[in-house]
Amino acid sequence: MFEILKKTQFSEKVFEFRVHAPRMAKKAHAGQFLMVRIDETGERVPFTFANWNPEEGWIEFIFMVVGKTTECLSQLNEGDFIRDITGPLGQPTEVEGDSVAVIGGGVGLAIAYPVARMLCEQGKNVYVIMGARTKDLLILHEQFDALPLAGLFVTTDDGSMGEKGVVTLPLARLCETDSIDHAFCVGPVPMMKFSSLTCHEHNIPIIASLNPIMVDGTGMCGCCRVEVGGETKFACVDGPDFDASAVDWDDLAARQASYRGEEAVSTKRHQEACACQK
């Protein structure tokens, strides 16, 4: 059982939990993830480490409410317990180059943040590009702002904050002005795909942190398999980071959609049960 020490709400649907997990706090690295199961009937879902503190023995993860499990999770409070948390899993993020762009889209910003912080600590020139559909979905703005960044760019699809448009606009400018020699992106598939294409046009290498469906997260089932450079890889043990230019994005998007119908059933059932109780 893992106690929730602190709950922070970033926006209507985005939350952060700080959880007591001393062993994990000693071993977590940027880019690695954990698997959460809320209770006895729960499913296992992956979240990326947002922060950790080995001295105080806690880890943090950020999630957005998108379905039944994340909704149930958001209803937990400080002092409540999460039944199972397994991690750290996956390979830590490694980004080469001295001058780097970190691109985060939507809830992917929660993964981009520890990566940007780590790269700053490594003394690199770090540019961050934050993207979201609207202003309300931009998370961790203050935290990014507090990092010693070379530049911070914000884009929203509807123009409610920063530049109107998508992350590839500032990314293309960084590429064109030779400001960066490497990039890292994490977010929805279309965002990662087009970030990759933009970098490819300018011959700049780019890594993507992929987010396929997972069950065990330790390489034992192959649910998270992705096609990279014509080879099948398991995102949970070989990744989640891969060379973005080699990823088969259509394959990833199709596999992510495998359970749309079931997910809707589960969410509806949960919401009806909640409505009954009210």
Add this chain to the structure above:
Amino acid sequence: MPEVKKYRPNIGAPRTAPNEEPAAERACDFRPVDTGFTKEDAIAEANRCLDCKKPLCMQGCPVGVNIPGFIARIREEDWGGALETIKGDNLLPSVCGRVCPQENQCEGKCILGRKGEAVAIGQLERMVGDMAGEVGRAPVCKPKNGKKVAIVGSGPSGIACAGELARDGFDVTVFEAFFTGGGVLTYGIPEFRLPKAIVKREIDGLEQLGVHFEYNSVAGRLFDADELFNEEGFDALYLAVGAGLPRFLKVPGENLPGVYCANEYLTRTNLMHAYDFPVYDTPIRQGKNVVVFGGGNVAMDAARTALRLGADSVTLAYRRTEAEMPARLAEVHHAKEEGVKILELVNPLEFIKGEDGFVSAVELERMELGEPDASGRRRPVPIQDSAYQIPCDVAITAIGTMANPFAKLCADVELNRWGLIEADEDGRTSNPKVWAGGDIVTGAATVILAMGAGKKAAASMKKALLGE
């Protein structure tokens, strides 16, 4: 002097039939198929045993259970004595009685099998194991000897080793990556073949022996061997992480939604209870036409699971013929009884994508048997221009597994070219403080062999750590 009655076996009596639920009823849910022997069945069957002076059956058992000994106790209706006799050599009789391929082991050697039918040793062992709740006695452990052993993996090998060591007075901690114990007994073998309550009871029994279980603990990521030795004071480590990494067919379309490897399909159903969705949160795709690739126990389990999830038709596609299938005979028999169709001598070429983006068909080619290969089985050879398609909206591949890659992250031990750990007969690895056994040493094998390796490693550790 009381008269000592000499035992006279009931020669010529037929083997006691198993008590099985009717196929039509059982194929709809996950209830156990075989409900096991009654006491009367067990006594009748025990009376068939010839009580051989040189029991061949024991040679066939990988852990050397005193088979005539426990069968004699059954005849005397000394159920507690029968249980103690078995548990002297095998801590998990309820599991082994159900899942061992007895036809290749103890029962395969039984002298009665030469001219008639072997004694149903597995059924008897299982029956005695299942009586533990009724006749179980408080386990006796030697006093603590002050030595600490870490075991990585709570599958059959890890728990067999843990039980042996705990009885000998060691302080044992088992680290398990999942949230519950049992390894393949929990996530792999379905409820209808091995009820999870039985696995839980066996693990609870180990906890009563003082074994400490740490779940959600991924060795190699959360800690490594050096930390266990230097920071946590462990004296030795037993690696029993198994061979759970799935193999894929490597044919086009294999990543289409609806194509599973058996590990994922069985983990979703057994461990995560996807058959009870949406009461449980983990979903699984329900196919109308399910095709399973493979001929081992895992393929049988996946096929029978698909039937129970409501498939209209389940086809087991195998490259060779039924005669070459490595699955347990009882499982092949049960699968066929329940309606699984066996398609022999076919090989998948490609999975075809349907309009909904999911797999909709599979293209197969026909095979014929050629010369025997290294395994002694006739090698399947494709027949030219024989490709054809069959409908398939869920495909499950069960063509074997490979070494768990976490072994090398956990401890500095020599691996062979398949990533399996190099270990000797006693489970000793290239690292003097590290032992290994089960599937991570042998590659995918059987529950009882993994348990045997756990027992041997425990004996070797005892010798090394206590100098006995």
